[in-house]
Amino acid sequence: MSNTESNITSQPDNSEKTPFMKTNMPLAVGAAILALSSGLLGYSIGHRQGLTVVGYDADAEQLVDVVQKQKTELATLNKNLNAAIQERDVAVSNSNDLYLAVNKARDEQEHSGNLGILYREVLRQRGGMPLAVQHLAIKPLPENAFEYQLDLVQVSPSKSSVSGSVEIRLIKGTEALAVPLEDKNFNFSESERLTGRWTMPKGFSPDFIEVRLSGSKPVIRRFSWSKGQPVENQSAFLSEIPQTEASVN
Known part of the structure; x- marks a missing residue:
């Protein structure tokens, strides 16, 4: 149990x-x-x-x-x-x-x-003032080249114009060389400026520079030649500048 x-x-x-x-x-x-x-x-x-x-x-x-x-x-x-x-x-x-x-x-x-x-x-x-050379400046450039600046002036009582031609000569003793002018003719009533360049022959050193104006009354002015310092920078090709030539007169 x-x-x-x-x-x-x-x-x-x-x-x-x-x-x-x-x-x-x-x-x-x-x-x-x-x-x-x-x-x-x-x-x-x-x-x-x-x-x-x-x-x-x-x-x-x-x-x-x-x-x-x-x-x-x-x-x-x-x-x-x-x-x-x-x-x-x-x-x-x-x-x-x-x-x-x-x-x-x-x-x-x-x-x-x-x-x-x-x-x-x-x-x-x-009475006016006849044709005259007011100013002539010559600037020496490199390579024996020169630049000219010619100022002409006149005062006419009747205010008429004057015309003619210009000749520039380089004189040394009895020798004279003609400077080639780009524009040798002038025609103005009061004033005019002529400019140009030329190449001086080697070995030639002028004593005087002469300006001749042909017109109603010829004008001749001679300036003593003096050479300054050349300009370093020129604005034209020097090879294109004309050479001077011997003057026949």
């Missing part, structure tokens, strides 16, 4: 343990899945956060480089702007000075022109 009771007593203990495990198995599996999911989620968030921090550092460094580059370019632009402003101020100042100088020269030219008109009128009233 006692053995039977012990067997009967032990059977209820096994029947109670088996349903408990079966009943709580889904809960245990869910807890395990939840723990695994939490671990994966934490790793994913941490990994993304790490990538975000690394990307932010790279973007920040690139932004710093861009800002520094822009600062350098801005400093260069400011420097160029200041230089341009200074150049503009200098140009404006020079322009103003040039404007004043031009106006002053124009006023002086107008004043001289008015005085010239007045003097010519006085000369006309006093």
